[in-house]
Amino acid sequence: MKNNIGSPLKKAFIGSMIFLVSGTFLPLSTNAQTITPAKIDALKTELMGEIDKQQKMTQEMVDMVFSFGELGFQEVETSKYLTGILKENGFTIEQGISGIPTAWTAKWGSGKPVIAIGSDIDCIPKASQKPGVAYHDPIIEGAPGHGEGHNSGAPLNIVAMLALKKIMQREKLSGTLVLWPGVAEEQxxxxxxxxxxxxxxxxxxCIFTHVSNNLSTGYGPIGTSGMISVKFNFEGEAAHAAAAPWKGRSALDAVELMNVSWNMHREHMLTSQRSHYVIVDGGDQPNVVPSKASVWYYFREQDYPLVMKMYKDGIKMAEAAASMTDTKMTYEVLGSAWPGYMNQPIAETMYENIKQVGLPTWSEADKTLALATQIELNPNAPDLQKGLATTLSPIGKAVPGASFSGGGSDDIGDISWNVPTIVLGYPANISGLKGHDWASAIAMATPIAHKGVTAGAKAEALTVLDMLVKPEILKEAWKYFNDVQTKDVKYTPMISKTDKPAVSLNKKIMNEYRPEMTKFYYNPAKYKTYLEQLGIKYPTVRPASNK
Structure with missing residues (x-):
């Protein structure tokens, strides 16, 4: 087994731990003995002030990562930039974790508790968009872009932890901070x-941050689907499609038969399922019977058994399609995710800090951009034209008896079933958008994103401070994890011991677009903001006569 986030500390601190009946080790805090509630309040005020002082750094990091716009597994410039900042600030970097070139950990501190802080860093295909422009206007037509807002979470974590590090050093607080990136989350x-x-x-x-349109958190099942990502590869025999088609065996026919079978199968599946596919290889040209073809599926459901049933059904249909076309079939797992389940004690701690931080103060320019974008995307839906959030969302929690209607997935779910975890949503984007497209990039290198990241950094830093100095939080977190979350459900990985990360994904696309994209990388030494570099007046909205 490879080195892990907490293992270097295990022997050194075993004597300062208590052992719970459940079998979970927790640290005895030495921090709490000398820090009074009044001192904690003062430290929190100082933390928020320190993060406010770093707003220029926040803006530069958010804008820089936005300008890189790198797809999953190809986040080369992004990871180089972020780890460079962390290394300069005293963090120890481990590169290439799990055999993934763009994955890393950054550690600082010593002793318990060990707090992992993560966020995704990849972007969306064909989502290139000029920030601050409330209609479709790509920087480079067809290029990738941050149409999910993943350019903002890692900068948030860095700003929050650098502010906390300063206080930990001065106050001599025990604890280890570990930052890590969600590479290829979209896969x-x-x-x-x-x-x-x-x-x-x-x-x-573990605290995980994800862009949102409000400052929020929650606990229990969070409504994300479990998922397994599988590519089915078929191999037949090429032939001249006009002169001798009878000598060929079409791999594309097998792909099409599998897809027809699956689409028929949908009629008899639970409404909570979500399944979708793309044909990633359909042959080379029409006059050649395709000897090779591939189709890539996402199978989503509400829990592990149902996901695995879909997976097995997919394999059966692929085998049947291969049999009908006299082709050969192989398949490979490209990714997976358990449905997320978040920790109540940590979420409740976070929510108290969210209430202390509050939402940003939006300028008239911010409000204009948000409303114009919502009108552009939803011209006939006034209920989606609400502008930016002005009141906090209530803490999220599962509604007893509510049915699961299906939805998106995030592989933070796997981590949440192995260590007490929460997700912090922060208000760096605009509500009422589709997600996973150019429109969700409009706000992501503007003051909306910068302010939202600052608010999120404050909430995160305050919560990690609480966990460092109040040992009862982690004690209750593990009690909830053992006695509630995992009492009846145990984690079983969907990947095998021999599966390997699909690190070649998206390489061809990035090789095509990166040479042109490099011309638009942000230069903070020359321009105050990325908006200034691109020559964008903030906000730019569609003229009334063109609406």
């Missing part, structure tokens, strides 16, 4: 490997 392709390879063993808690 759900790495976090299960981090877990399998031991990088979350001996971690006491």
């Amino acid at each position: 759900l392709a790495t976090k299960a490997y981090y877990v399998r390879d031991g990088y979350f063993k001996n971690v006491d808690a």
